[in-house]
Amino acid sequence: MIEARSLTKVYSGKAAVDGIDFQVKPGVVTGFLGPNGAGKSTTMRMILGLDLPTSGTVTVGGRGYQGRVWPLHEVGALLDARAVHPGRSAYNHLHSLAAANGIARKRVDEVLEMVGLASVARKRAGGFSLGMYQRLGIAGALLGDPGTLLFDEPVNGLDPEGIIWIRTLMRSLAAEGRTVLVSSHLMSEMALTADHLLVIGRGRMIADMPMSELIARDSGDRVEVRSADLQSMAADLRDAGAEVTLEPGGTLRVAGLESRKIGELAAARGHVLYQLRDVTASLEEAYFRLTGESVEYRAAVPVAS
């Protein structure tokens, strides 16, 4: 369990993290979502005792990070995968971390095997691809077999096979009862991986809810209708008080009327329906609705839609 209370970090007068409260519970994958500069990495560094909060507290398993004697046994983290001396081999990099926490060499070989780097373990890390760095970073997080894991953008640079691998890994780590916090700007990836979402924007917590609830919150009030006679169907729907737009491809997008009511109306007026479907908002849509106000660096030129 990770717990933050009124967590605040001010950099030269500007609040990067502005009094946020949250809990990350064990047994589920918690996604940490937000635009660039929202405060995700700062929050993670404060959880890990690297940055000191300006005010407020954050604990892992009820204790702060800084007082821990053998922290890797309790908390594992992947922050910046490239944070490896380029001249050091993958094995020696992990061995130095393991030695600092009394972890046996055997475990170094184990995690290298787990992440698929055993064959390049003795090669200098400087020649690694970004995907290999990510795997090495994940191996480092797993070294102490910790109950709490933090991953900052773990799928960056991974190939499709690697992405599926890390997704499966995170889900299985959570299924074993561990606390898993994953930050990402890839919303589609979050939708597939996370059970619970923390959405942050401009240093403030915008949403803290189960993934399904977040998506449901922005759905349900829109229905897609395809029918034989679009014009008269649209007219009848408008008469019933709905807002109707004709989409390209011969689909009506209806707001303000439930799908059940639309079906009943179609039957009463003798319309032939080809399709009647509740529109589920994608995580993208829900996310943009939430963070629309809180993007710090917005392009001056609107993105063509």
Place this chain on the structure above:
Amino acid sequence: MNAQAGTVPRRGTSLDSRLRATARSEWIKFRSVRSSPLALVAAALIVVVGAWLLGVGNRDSAAASPDSGAAFDPVFTVFQAIELAQLFIAALGVTTVTGEYASGLIRGTFLATPQRAQVLAIKALVFTVAVWACCTAMSYQAFFLGQAALSPAKHAGIGDPGVLTAVFGAGLYLTLIGLLGMFIGVLVRSTSAALISLFGLLVVLPIAFIEIPGKITKNLAEYLPDAGEQAFQLLHTGSYTLGPWQGLGVLAGYVAAAAVTAFALIVRRDA
């Protein structure tokens, strides 16, 4: 919470086992990059080969008139290459810490060992032991090779007054220079900025103080970090009045000041 802890053996909670784990980790880091042995080998080559070349080159002046022979320092003559080698040792001290800051590895180090002051203290200790052992060995090598190259002209034996101190002091001097580099590296966190600061302190300032006329600069020049060079000289002539140990003491003072600042910063600063 710790679902799978059983598969990884844990260490005790005593300070002793914690310190030993940090030392093991820092030693693995020190020896597992090429730059550390390379810098030591480069410094050793400069000092040892330099001693031989300087010995051969100064054989004539050492054997010259008895008058100049009196002012001839056979130890410092063959140890002058240390002034060049010190830059390699300083750079090794710098990169031992700035390498971690540049790559971001310092965060990984602090994640494994949140006791930051302990990390820095152990890092300095590992560095001191490794560099001091190598530099003392190279200074003995350089002394014997250099004196052999000087002979049959005036040369020194290891048992002559002050010679053992000078040979031992040369190793200490280089180690202190390396530590100065390490602590300045912590202060500025950038390889280039640290190297420039050191170059200024060790090379530019001493020359500047000699060039600027006046008694004040002459007196102050004695208290620059390179006062430590008195350690490997037999004759403390010219404007210098400090002996070998006082000279090393001045340098150690700079190292201590840099260390105090480095410890204060590394504990408070965001990593």
